[in-house]
Amino acid sequence: MKVKNSFFSTMKEDSSSEESISGNLLTRSGMIKKSSAGVYILLPLGFKISQKVEKIIREEMEAIGCQEVLMPALIPEEVFIKSGRRDNFGSDMFSLKDRNDKPMVLGPSHEEMFIMVAAMGIKSYKDFPLNLFQMQTKFRDETRPRYGLVRLKEFIMKDAYSFDRDLDGLSVSYDNMYKAYTNIFNRIGLDFTVVKADTGVMGGFLSEEFHAVTDIGEDTLVICDDCHYSTNLDVAECACKLNLSTEIHKAKKLEFTPNSKTIEEVATFFNRKPENFVKTLIYKCDGNFYAFLVRGDKELNEIKVKHLLDVKICELASITDVEKITNASVGFAGPIGLKIPIIADLEIQNMANFIVGANKTDYHFVNVNLSDFKVQQFADIRTVVSTDVCPKCGYKFTFKKGIEVGNIFKYGSKYSDSMGLYFVDEDGKQKPFSMGAYGIGIERCIASFIEQHHDDKGIIWKRSLAPYEVCIVTANEANETQSTLGENLYNSLMSKGVDVLYDNRNERIGVKLNDMDLIGIPVRILVGKRAGENIVEVKYRKSPTVIEYNLNNGLEELIKIIYSSDVAML
Numbered sequence: 001m002k003v004k005n006s007f008f009s010t011m012k013e014d015s016s017s018e019e020s021i022s023g024n025l026l027t028r029s030g031m032i033k034k035s036s037a038g039v040y041i042l043l044p045l046g047f048k049i050s051q052k053v054e055k056i057i058r059e060e061m062e063a064i065g066c067q068e069v070l071m072p073a074l075i076p077e078e079v080f081i082k083s084g085r086r087d088n089f090g091s092d093m094f095s096l097k098d099r100n101d102k103p104m105v106l107g108p109s110h111e112e113m114f115i116m117v118a119a120m121g122i123k124s125y126k127d128f129p130l131n132l133f134q135m136q137t138k139f140r141d142e143t144r145p146r147y148g149l150v151r152l153k154e155f156i157m158k159d160a161y162s163f164d165r166d167l168d169g170l171s172v173s174y175d176n177m178y179k180a181y182t183n184i185f186n187r188i189g190l191d192f193t194v195v196k197a198d199t200g201v202m203g204g205f206l207s208e209e210f211h212a213v214t215d216i217g218e219d220t221l222v223i224c225d226d227c228h229y230s231t232n233l234d235v236a237e238c239a240c241k242l243n244l245s246t247e248i249h250k251a252k253k254l255e256f257t258p259n260s261k262t263i264e265e266v267a268t269f270f271n272r273k274p275e276n277f278v279k280t281l282i283y284k285c286d287g288n289f290y291a292f293l294v295r296g297d298k299e300l301n302e303i304k305v306k307h308l309l310d311v312k313i314c315e316l317a318s319i320t321d322v323e324k325i326t327n328a329s330v331g332f333a334g335p336i337g338l339k340i341p342i343i344a345d346l347e348i349q350n351m352a353n354f355i356v357g358a359n360k361t362d363y364h365f366v367n368v369n370l371s372d373f374k375v376q377q378f379a380d381i382r383t384v385v386s387t388d389v390c391p392k393c394g395y396k397f398t399f400k401k402g403i404e405v406g407n408i409f410k411y412g413s414k415y416s417d418s419m420g421l422y423f424v425d426e427d428g429k430q431k432p433f434s435m436g437a438y439g440i441g442i443e444r445c446i447a448s449f450i451e452q453h454h455d456d457k458g459i460i461w462k463r464s465l466a467p468y469e470v471c472i473v474t475a476n477e478a479n480e481t482q483s484t485l486g487e488n489l490y491n492s493l494m495s496k497g498v499d500v501l502y503d504n505r506n507e508r509i510g511v512k513l514n515d516m517d518l519i520g521i522p523v524r525i526l527v528g529k530r531a532g533e534n535i536v537e538v539k540y541r542k543s544p545t546v547i548e549y550n551l552n553n554g555l556e557e558l559i560k561i562i563y564s565s566d567v568a569m570l
C-alpha cells in the first residue's frame with residue numbers, strides 16, 4: 001500500500017481517552033477509533049491486523065478438523081430461556097424487540113445455536129466427533145468496558161464447539177483444542193500461561209484459561225513455580241491445615257466500641273491486629289440468608305461460596321436485611337446468637353480468643369472461641385493471598401496479572417440434557433452427547449500483543465501480526481532518484497509476495513520515520529542519499545542497528561533479511 005492518497009491517520013500526542021498502553025498506541029497509530037464506550041471502529045491498519053489473527057486461528061482450527069460456519073448475532077430470546085441461560089446472563093445481554101414485538105437478543109455466546117446445528121448432523125454414534133467453529137461478533141453489555149480493546153461491549157470472537165459420544169471422546173477433542181490454542185498463541189507471539197478457572201455462567205465441570213501475562217491484566221494468576229499448579233485467583237485453593245491454637249480459652253466479654261465499625265477502626269480501638277478478628281458477612285444466596293466467617297485480614301471468595309452451596313446468585317444482604325437479622329446497625333454483625341446458618345472459613349478452626357461483632361450497635365465481643373456459637377460447616381471460602389502456599393506441594397505462590405485471551409470448557413452432557421437432544425448409541429439406546437466449548441478474543445490478542453511488545457516510540461510487531469511486513473520510506477520524495485528507486489523497490493517486493501507499506505508522502509523525513517516507528521512495521525527500508533548508488537538502509541524496528549544494502553546484490557538476499565527480522569539477534 002502506498003501511504004499517499006490512502007487512509008493513514010496518526011497522532012503525535014497520547015490519546016486522552018485511553019488508559020492502557022495498547023489502547024493509546026492503537027488509537028495514536030490510526031488503527032482503531034473509539035465509537036462509544038467499549039465499541040471501536042477497526043480502521044484499515046487495525047482491520048488488517050485482526051485479519052492476520054483470524055488467519056492464524058483458521059489455519060489451526062482447520063488443522064484439527066474443525067469446520068467453519070457463521071451464526072446469526074440476532075437470536076430469539078426464547079432460545080436462551082429454553083437452555084436456562086437467559087437469567088445467567090442477566091443485564092449483560094443486549095435485548096431488543098423486532099417490529100412484531102418478538103423478544104430478541106444479540107448473542108453473547110452461541111452454545112445453543114451450535115447445538116441446533118450439531119443436532120442436524122448427529123444421528124448416531126457414527127457421526128462423532130463433530131467440531132465446528134466461527135469468527136463472529138459477540139455482544140456483552142459490560143458494566144465497565146475499559147483498556148481499549150481488552151474489555152469491549154462488541155467484539156470478534158472465534159468460538160468452537162466439539163461434540164463427542166462420551167467423556168473419553170470429549171477428552172480427545174479437548175486435548176486437540178488445547179494443542180491448537182498453544183500453537184495459535186505461540187504463532188501470534190504472546191507470552192502466555194494456562195490456568196484452571198471457574199466455569200461461571202457457562203457451566204460445565206472443567207475450564208482452563210489462556211492468559212497473556214501483562215501489567216494491566218484484569219485477572220490475577222496464582223502460579224506455583226515448583227509443581228506448576230496454576231489457577232485463576234477466583235478458584236485458587238487455600239492450603240489450610242488443621243492446626244489448633246494452644247492458647248488457653250478465655251471467657252468472652254462484651255465491650256462498648258463506640259463509632260468503631262470497620263475492622264481497622266475496631267483494631268485501632270482494641271490495639272489489636274486484623275488477624276485477631278473474625279468478620280461476619282451476611283449474604284443472600286438464591287434467596288436464603290447465610291453468615292460467612294473469615295479472618296479479619298482476609299476476603300470472602302463469592303465464587304467458592306457459589307460452588308459450595310451450588311447457587312446462582314450470591315450477594316451481600318441489603319442494609320435492611322442485615323439490620324433485621326442482627327438487630328444492630330451494619331458493622332456489628334457477629335456469629336453469637338445468629339439464627340441463620342453459619343459457614344466458617346477453614347482458617348477459623350485454628351483461632352482462639354478472637355474478636356467479633358456483638359449483634360448490638362456499638363458493641364463487640366472479645367475473647368470469643370468456637371464453643372461460643374455453632375458453625376454449620378467449615379469450608380475453604382476465602383481468597384488466597386500472596387503469603388499462602390501451594391495446596392499441592394507447599395511451595396510459595398507467584399502472583400501474575402493476565403489478560404484472558406482464550407478459554408476452553410468441558411461441558412460434558414450438560415447442554416445435551418438441558419436441551420433434550422440425544423443420539424442413538426451402538427446398543428440402540430438414546431444417550432446424551434458430550435460437549436466442549438473453546439473461545440478466543442481476537443481484539444484481546446491484538447491488545448495483549450501490544451502490551452507485551454512496545455517501546456516509547458510505539459508498537460513493535462512481529463511478522464505474524466504486523467499490518468505490513470516491511471515499509472519503504474523515501475527521505476525526500478521530491479528527489480526523483482529516491483522516488484523512482486522507492487517506487488521500483490516497492491513494485492519488485494510486492495511482485496515477490498512481500499507485503500509492503502510505501503511511505504511516499506511529501507512529508508519531512510522525521511515525521512515519516514516517527515510514524516513508521518509508531519505503527520511498528522518490523523522492517524524499515526530507507527531510500528535516502530545513496531539512492532543514486534542503489535544503496536538503501538535496512539533497519540529492524542526492535543533494534544537501532546542500520547544495515548546498508550546494495551540492491552545490486554539482488555532481491556532474494558534482501559527478502560532473506562526482511563524475513564529474518566523475527567529471529568535476528570541484533
Ligand SMILES: [Zn+2]
Binds near residue numbers: 392
Ligand atoms: Zn506446588
